[in-house]
Amino acid sequence: MRLLGKEEIENIAIGAALLGTGGGGDPYIGKLMALQAIEEHGPIRLLDPEEVPDDALIVPSAMMGAPTVMIEKVPNGEEAIAAFKSLEEYLGKEIYATMPIEAGGINSLLPLALAATLGLPVIDADGMGRAFPELQMVTFYLEGVSATPMVLSDEKKNSLLLNTIDSVWAERIARTATIEMGGSVMLAIYPMEGRVVKQSAIKNILSLEEKIGAEIRAAKKENENPVDRILGLTAGRVLFQGKVTDINRKTQDGFAKGTATIEGLNDNKNEECKLHFQNEHLLAQVDGRTVCVTPDLITVLDSDTGMPITTEGLRYGSRCTVIGMPCDPKWRTEKGIEVTGPRYFGYDLDFQPLEELHLVKEEI
Amino acid sequence: MASYRIGIDVGGTHTDAVLLDEAYNVISEVKATTTEDVSSGIYQALKRVVAASGVPVEQIHYAMLGTTHCTNAIVERKRLNKVAAIRIGAPATTAIKPLVGVPDDLRSILGKHLYIVRGGNEFDGREIVPLDEERIREIAEELKGQVDSIAITSVFSPVSTQHETRAGEIVREVLGDEVAVSLSSEIGSVGLLERENATILNAAIVDVATSTANGFIKALEQEGIHADIFFGQNDGTLMSVEYTVKYPILTIACGPTNSLRGAAYLTDHPDALVVDVGGTTTDVGVLVASFPRQSSLAVEIGGVRTNFRMPDIASIGLGGGTIITLNEDGSFQIGPESVGYRLIEKGLVFGGDTLTTTDVAVALGIADLGDPSLVSHLDKEVLKKVYTKMVDMAEETIDKMKTSSDPVPVILVGGGSILFPTELKGASKVIKPENSGVANAIGSAISQVSGQIEKIFKTDELGREETLALAKKMAFDEAIQAGADPDDLVIVDLEEVPLSYLPGNATKIRVKAAGGLLSERKLTGAAPL
Numbered sequence A: 001m002r003l004l005g006k007e008e009i010e011n012i013a014i015g016a017a018l019l020g021t022g023g024g025g026d027p028y029i030g031k032l033m034a035l036q037a038i039e040e041h042g043p044i045r046l047l048d049p050e051e052v053p054d055d056a057l058i059v060p061s062a063m064m065g066a067p068t069v070m071i072e073k074v075p076n077g078e079e080a081i082a083a084f085k086s087l088e089e090y091l092g093k094e095i096y097a098t099m100p101i102e103a104g105g106i107n108s109l110l111p112l113a114l115a116a117t118l119g120l121p122v123i124d125a126d127g128m129g130r131a132f133p134e135l136q137m138v139t140f141y142l143e144g145v146s147a148t149p150m151v152l153s154d155e156k157k158n159s160l161l162l163n164t165i166d167s168v169w170a171e172r173i174a175r176t177a178t179i180e181m182g183g184s185v186m187l188a189i190y191p192m193e194g195r196v197v198k199q200s201a202i203k204n205i206l207s208l209e210e211k212i213g214a215e216i217r218a219a220k221k222e223n224e225n226p227v228d229r230i231l232g233l234t235a236g237r238v239l240f241q242g243k244v245t246d247i248n249r250k251t252q253d254g255f256a257k258g259t260a261t262i263e264g265l266n267d268n269k270n271e272e273c274k275l276h277f278q279n280e281h282l283l284a285q286v287d288g289r290t291v292c293v294t295p296d297l298i299t300v301l302d303s304d305t306g307m308p309i310t311t312e313g314l315r316y317g318s319r320c321t322v323i324g325m326p327c328d329p330k331w332r333t334e335k336g337i338e339v340t341g342p343r344y345f346g347y348d349l350d351f352q353p354l355e356e357l358h359l360v361k362e363e364i
Numbered sequence B: 001m002a003s004y005r006i007g008i009d010v011g012g013t014h015t016d017a018v019l020l021d022e023a024y025n026v027i028s029e030v031k032a033t034t035t036e037d038v039s040s041g042i043y044q045a046l047k048r049v050v051a052a053s054g055v056p057v058e059q060i061h062y063a064m065l066g067t068t069h070c071t072n073a074i075v076e077r078k079r080l081n082k083v084a085a086i087r088i089g090a091p092a093t094t095a096i097k098p099l100v101g102v103p104d105d106l107r108s109i110l111g112k113h114l115y116i117v118r119g120g121n122e123f124d125g126r127e128i129v130p131l132d133e134e135r136i137r138e139i140a141e142e143l144k145g146q147v148d149s150i151a152i153t154s155v156f157s158p159v160s161t162q163h164e165t166r167a168g169e170i171v172r173e174v175l176g177d178e179v180a181v182s183l184s185s186e187i188g189s190v191g192l193l194e195r196e197n198a199t200i201l202n203a204a205i206v207d208v209a210t211s212t213a214n215g216f217i218k219a220l221e222q223e224g225i226h227a228d229i230f231f232g233q234n235d236g237t238l239m240s241v242e243y244t245v246k247y248p249i250l251t252i253a254c255g256p257t258n259s260l261r262g263a264a265y266l267t268d269h270p271d272a273l274v275v276d277v278g279g280t281t282t283d284v285g286v287l288v289a290s291f292p293r294q295s296s297l298a299v300e301i302g303g304v305r306t307n308f309r310m311p312d313i314a315s316i317g318l319g320g321g322t323i324i325t326l327n328e329d330g331s332f333q334i335g336p337e338s339v340g341y342r343l344i345e346k347g348l349v350f351g352g353d354t355l356t357t358t359d360v361a362v363a364l365g366i367a368d369l370g371d372p373s374l375v376s377h378l379d380k381e382v383l384k385k386v387y388t389k390m391v392d393m394a395e396e397t398i399d400k401m402k403t404s405s406d407p408v409p410v411i412l413v414g415g416g417s418i419l420f421p422t423e424l425k426g427a428s429k430v431i432k433p434e435n436s437g438v439a440n441a442i443g444s445a446i447s448q449v450s451g452q453i454e455k456i457f458k459t460d461e462l463g464r465e466e467t468l469a470l471a472k473k474m475a476f477d478e479a480i481q482a483g484a485d486p487d488d489l490v491i492v493d494l495e496e497v498p499l500s501y502l503p504g505n506a507t508k509i510r511v512k513a514a515g516g517l518l519s520e521r522k523l524t525g526a527a528p529l
Helices: A006-019 A028-041 A067-072 A078-091 A110-118 A167-180 A194-200 A205-221 A227-234 A334-340 A354-363 B039-053 B069-076 B104-110 B133-142 B162-178 B192-204 B206-222 B241-246 B254-267 B340-346 B357-363 B380-401 B415-419 B436-446 B464-481 B520-524
Strands: A002-004 A044-047 A061-065 A095-097 A150-153 A159-162 A184-188 A237-252 A255-264 A272-278 A280-286 A289-293 A297-302 A319-325 B004-010 B014-020 B026-033 B060-066 B083-090 B114-118 B149-154 B180-183 B228-232 B237-240 B272-277 B282-288 B299-301 B304-306 B314-316 B322-326 B332-338 B408-413 B427-431 B448-458 B490-498 B506-515
Touching: A002 A006, A006 A028, A006 A205, A006 A297, A028 A067, A028 A110, A044 A110, A061 A067, A061 A078, A061 A110, A061 A167, A067 B192, A078 A095, A078 A110, A078 A150, A078 A159, A078 A184, A150 A167, A159 A167, A167 A184, A205 A227, A227 A237, A227 A297, A227 A319, A237 A272, A237 A280, A237 A289, A237 B490, A280 A297, A289 A354, B004 B039, B004 B254, B004 B436, B014 B039, B014 B436, B026 B039, B026 B436, B039 B206, B060 B206, B060 B254, B060 B436, B069 B192, B069 B206, B069 B299, B083 B133, B083 B162, B083 B192, B104 B192, B114 B133, B133 B162, B149 B162, B149 B192, B162 B180, B180 B192, B180 B241, B192 B206, B192 B304, B206 B228, B206 B241, B228 B241, B228 B254, B237 B241, B254 B272, B254 B282, B254 B408, B254 B436, B272 B380, B272 B415, B282 B380, B314 B380, B322 B357, B322 B380, B332 B380, B357 B380, B357 B415, B408 B436, B415 B436, B448 B464, B464 B490, B464 B506
Parallel strands: B004 B060, B060 B228, B083 B114, B083 B149, B149 B180, B237 B448, B272 B408, B408 B427
Antiparallel strands: A002 A044, A061 A184, A150 A159, A150 A184, A237 A255, A237 A319, A255 A272, A272 A280, A280 A289, A297 A319, B004 B014, B014 B026, B228 B237, B272 B282, B282 B314, B299 B304, B322 B332, B448 B506, B490 B506
């Protein structure tokens, strides 16, 4: 167990943006909520997964809906509490701790704000190790953990308890309800026992985010480029360096889909990188050759500052470094690839691990 | 009867003024020193430019001012209004109170009267809850005699202004016109905290703007000039005095914008990179269809995160007064310190004791200024290295702002533009227009009037084409309201950003229309513009 104060929150927010792989929502709101909660209630207890009793009830917390709504209709902090109380009452058992289901983006910070307010500990783990757009895209799902019973709560004090036959149905119904409830709700979801967390979660992800954030900030202070330090922490590699020359976006089925074209600079001179995104970056190709694909992580960094750039923040002329990072091994299983691999997102190609794609390039 | 106009632009070092005829020919131009109070520098420049022109004052019909008064007030935390901030959004939004994340010193000045009231809208325009009008009235009563300016920010006011407008009405009913009211929907876009911050800052500088405007009107009157007065805003267009004192925050960063606009006009290049070399910094911006490219990132003003439009400018510490340090081992350092406006007493070629970038350019025969014999003793080889590095710095910044590796025209303006050569890497050509030293003041004088809207539309309802047509019409209406000639309007910017996880293909659309001024004189048929 250790304590997370304001400094740690600042670092985690930067790491969360990086693992957001271009999506996941700007962690800024979540950061301010966590900072205000720490100011009012004191620091947060962070538990290593191994410290959690096997039979303890663990309930992850997350927002569902459009990040654009949340940056305008900021939560009041009671939504997540209401969802927790409601689920606790339904299950007839006290919740021992919370955790994020999604390390990337805003959902990494919101459980911290909740934990500070309720005085609950947070487990140093999540269900994605990155950001993904749908509820069933968590490692808990791969292990057969049900998303329900789950509770959705809005700021108007509406609450909805869902029991569905599987997580895909939970995603469908919750998504529709979210729109009616105002486009952004808080969830108490994937209730599970401590032993299940140990088995199915991606561990020590908040600590990783904190380290990433600390390195980026330290590099900034020392006027250094943090990219190498980031790669060291994440076993990642540079996929491409260049300048964004074209962005093509459209909304389809509620997703911000699109392609960014990046013209090569430095080692990539005379090459062209295409980044395909659906909220998150999912596929990177250089001159038609795949260099990284979901569920492996693709993140775009500002070449000068090393700060992550979201898909919305990408614009003509951005000088960027595209990095690839291997996903958690849980995603590289048959079921993991079925749920989050390229074909699920409509790309007609097979998943190949980042390391192998890189080998292919070196052989050529 | 001939018709003239004056453009004035206040920079960090110089206050520049130009007087143009109706065909925008430069009749006279002056550079005055920017003074600490800003205003006396403006009056100096005004007096001198009129005197130098020999134009009869009754033929000066327009006066445009781009000034730093408002920026300075925020950065220096001085002369700020006593403000109250009312956020309409409860039961939502209370997890982050107003001004959280704003630097403490500013928070202690502006955060004395903060309220969160029930109300606000959903992303699709529905009410979250009805507006608590009672509470707004109570707050207004409480604030009697306590504040002189109120910022009102309602959740999703960029989608529906209803609650914000109603709250403004109630506040005015109780407090009358003495208290200024700033509505967030007029200032920023989606993003509650950033828009709220910008609105609070706006409320805080209302008095500064009013006294600046009054001072300018008085100064003109003292010269016997009875002109229509406009202020430059940071998107390269003008606003009336009435609008300026309501929305003074829009004047922030109008300086770099004016340079860009002036450069476009002077060279007839609507798409180009503009390098504005001042005394202390070099600012590089991008012209797209004669307007500055806007920054897509949250912009900090005085340490406060805001989200209103700002020109996208890359700035480096390299200007005409930048100090060069030569070390004994042959190495050197360029800036970032600068002698600024004191170049003419400190620079070596002017008989001073400090080696500056200007001295380097003169010694190498690139610029012809001051007394070259005063720098002839310096080691040319070392100076060449310094100069190469200076050019490198500029070229690197140019490259960063480009949208592709294709060479683009580069326009050099500003007093320090004499430092740079006529060839630069990445430039298809380098243009140094005549009067480039006062491009900013010219930009101020020739500005157009614009209207901009930024809203979330559900494109499924009307279809994309009709939605865009509606958005354009709204922008036109805004521009006409701001004083533009309806017959002269064009769309100068259009951006669609689809929003994820929302139904109906919700899309954020930003449209800007701009056109020439519809003058009082045109209306009365007295003198065509």
